[in-house]
Amino acid sequence: NAGVTQTPKFQVLKTGQSMTLQCAQDMNHEYMSWYRQDPGMGLRLIHYSVGAGITDQGEVPNGYNVSRSTTEDFPLRLLSAAPSQTSVYFCASSSLAGGRGYSYEQYFGPGTRLTVT
């Protein structure tokens, strides 16, 4: 199992550009989510999904869009990049059913470091 994968690992954008951060998981997890991590701010939830075709907003959704057309993939789109979106972005997934007894563990991807100039 590759677990949770993210691409790219690093990205530099100019203000106003758009891009998509890719996230995929091969664990058949129903739940997927996107976080941003900024110094001293912890992990803040951007958007999440509890299954294909179902998405919802988290704590800091403005400026980001998501879609979930398959169980495996959960891309995050930046519509018009702003310097305030400079951050490290993590995708995470977990099972809702709780395999092996139960487990709500969220598995994180390796992260994407985004800089907006």
Add this chain to the structure above:
Amino acid sequence: GENVEQHPSTLSVQEGDSAVIKCTYSDSASNYFPWYKQELGKRPQLIIDIRSNVGEKKDQRIAVTLNKTAKHFSLHITETQPEDSAVYFCAARPIGSNYKLTFGKGTLLTVNP
């Protein structure tokens, strides 16, 4: 929504000492409390978790305690080693939150050899 406060923000200990990190949560409906460890430049990884029907859970040198009445939970690391140096995050998930985790802001633990 849920709010999780984590203290201290930084913690420095000598190798072999114990370390304690404390978190409080606001939503009495929270029933799942995981702790994640994040080494520099790496992804967060689960180290231990506890559910609201359990007061304490231990795994080798780490333990988590939960006080539902006071709405706080703590991570205890005994016999600390330099490789325990990392940022530790607590989190809480309320029942009916659609599985959303709310994280604390993190504690940078430094274990000095």
